[in-house]
Amino acid sequence: MGNKKTAHHHGDLRATLVKAGVELIRELGPDALSIRKVAAKAGVSHAAPAHHFPTLAHLRTAIVAYGHEQFAQHMRDEMDAEPDKDPRAILLAAGRGYMKFVIGNAALYQLMFGGSQKLYEDEVLQVSASKSRAVLEQITAPMVVGKAGSKGNQLLVWSIFHGFAGIVLNDNSAELDIESAPEYLESIFPDFPMNS
Amino acid sequence: MGNKKTAHHHGDLRATLVKAGVELIRELGPDALSIRKVAAKAGVSHAAPAHHFPTLAHLRTAIVAYGHEQFAQHMRDEMDAEPDKDPRAILLAAGRGYMKFVIGNAALYQLMFGGSQKLYEDEVLQVSASKSRAVLEQITAPMVVGKAGSKGNQLLVWSIFHGFAGIVLNDNSAELDIESAPEYLESIFPDFPMNS
DNA sequence: CCAAGTATGTTGACACTGTCTAGTTCGCAT
DNA sequence: ATGCGAACTAGACAGTGTCAACATACTTGG
Structure with a gap:
């Protein structure tokens, strides 16, 4: 039983x-x-x-929710494995986990963040998506708050991660090797001021 | 005639x-x-x-190519209309044009940068996409070159634009009013060092 | 413990899709 | 003017999501 x-x-x-x-x-x-x-x-x-x-969108939503669980876990794993507990190191570790998820689950990532129709009101999706969001809030918490507030910091970091992933996956003219995405992201990530 | x-x-x-x-x-x-x-x-x-x-992907590619023309034009229009010729002002003007295109052509934008299958080898697409890329190269040219080179600067700026647009369009948890996206982007855009 | 009821699954149908194969019509070049 | 090829039509096929009707197996109330 x-x-x-x-x-x-x-x-x-x-x-x-x-x-x-x-x-x-x-x-x-x-x-x-x-x-x-x-x-x-x-x-x-x-x-x-x-x-x-009931519809394909429901199935897609459930798959996306599953993806968010894995996604958040990838970031958390990399953050936990990072020996340097400096806020920037943790932030970059999350980015590394982010890109590792993209590399290993490209199609799933595109389903999650591409334009395909999802049912945002689905409760399971909201719970799983909140886990990724919690990671974002955690890694941006030490950032110095500017005029756009902490929400602005979150949006900026998330935009960089999302945008970079999108380019790696969809922009062939960028000529980026997907395998080196984690290191490359680190090399372009700005040196945001951090507290402590 | x-x-x-x-x-x-x-x-x-x-x-x-x-x-x-x-x-x-x-x-x-x-x-x-x-x-x-x-x-x-x-x-x-x-x-x-x-x-x-011959196939749906060919049609989609042609539409995407058409979109790139409009897209580049939106950025150029906003850059030309910007009275302040400071490099940062020009960069932000391009971002404003970027977001105005997103607002007015959300579905087309998703077709262009979403994961839907396109024929990257299509010559018409390459020509039109190079126009957007030329804008990117122009606006990032004044940026101080860091360890990732000028290509790193281009990728970073493009990532922020792309990522922000994606969040505005697809992330309902961000609760962003799409109409205020141009101003909001400006408020979160980092103060990158520029030459001259 | 059994009967009723409900959740779960199957089969068949419908309208719609992309794409292929034949045929047809029109304009242009020799 | 005549053929020839490009542009279009008509029909077919397999595959799609979704609905309705039916069958089955578990669960639960008596």
Whole structure:
């Protein structure tokens, strides 16, 4: 017991579909996400997912929520592994974790932050997205507050991370090797004034 | 004469399709772009576009190229209208033009810089994209060159612009009014050292 | 412990999509 | 003027999301 695999027919189809979706976009890209392919991957009929995800946007939202969990964890892992506890070192460690997630989960990242339709009102998404946001708040907390307030600092750092990732992934004219993105981000990241 | 509208059957269907595509995504969003809807909007059969755009990705690429032209022009317009010719003022003017384009062409912007598949090898796209890139090179030219070189400066500025736009468009938790994006960008933009 | 009810799954249908193959029509060059 | 090729139409096919009707298995109230 305690094994949730004894649900009604399939056993935790909802989680299986999310996992299948993650694998699918990893193999075929974010646009290839399809209810029918995910259903086939999970070994159920094409209409089975409808009970767990009424529309494709619902499935996409659940996958994005899953991605946010992994995303925040990547940043936290890198922050924890950073020996230098200087605020800037921690901030850069988060950026490194950010880029490592991008490298290892490019399609998932694009699904999360690309323009594809999501259901922002979804509670699961809001909870998981708040975890990434908590990391952002933590790493920007030591920054000296300027005229735009601490929210301005958060927006600036997040913009740099997001924008850099977007260029690495989508701007071929930048000619950036995705593998060296973590180090390159560090080399361009401005020397913001920090408290303490 | 001089009127190009006397092509074979329809008269400049290629340009008509691009224009219809731009209108379509403005009305229904980037994901709603479809060959058949564009064909219907142009008043031709569903297979007519195939002669000008073999696949949907070709059409999308042409629309993105069109977008880059407009995009670069928005930045240039704002730079030209800026009375203060200080390098930072020019840089911020470009950012203002950038955001004005985003505000007025949100769906087109997402098509351009979102993850949707494009044909980067397309010559028309490369030419139009180089115009945006030329603006970037111009506005970052006065920046003091750091360890990452001038390319590092370009990447940083572009990242801030791109990232900020992405947050404005896609991150509902940021709770940013899109209309105030130009001013807000200016308020968070760092005070980078400039030559002269 | 069994019956009813509900959650979960299947099958089939519909409208829509991109793309391919044939045919048709029109304009231009030889 | 005639052929020839570019531009367009019509039809077909596989694949998509979503809906409706039905089947099954678990769960829970009596």
